[in-house]
Amino acid sequence: MKDNSEEIERLKQQLELVKQQDRILEEIEKRLYKMREIAEYASKYRLSGEETWELEKQIEEHETVIESLQKYL
Secondary structure, eight states: OOHHHHHHHHHHHHHHHHHHHHHHHHHHHHHHHHHHHHHEEEHHSOOHHHHHHHHHHHHHHHHHHHEEEEEEH
């Protein structure tokens, strides 16, 4: 019985870890999608230097968050 309950507990922990990783991957995917939207917008329009700088800043923020999230995987 003890071995069985230990195995169940181990599997529960693994399941929680996988769920956490899934949430992290979802957030990374959302950030990548936002970055893609920014890049597509920038490619469609002629932007001023200030607009370009602002979009680059947004992309850098997304990259920073993605790098941070990847450390948890």
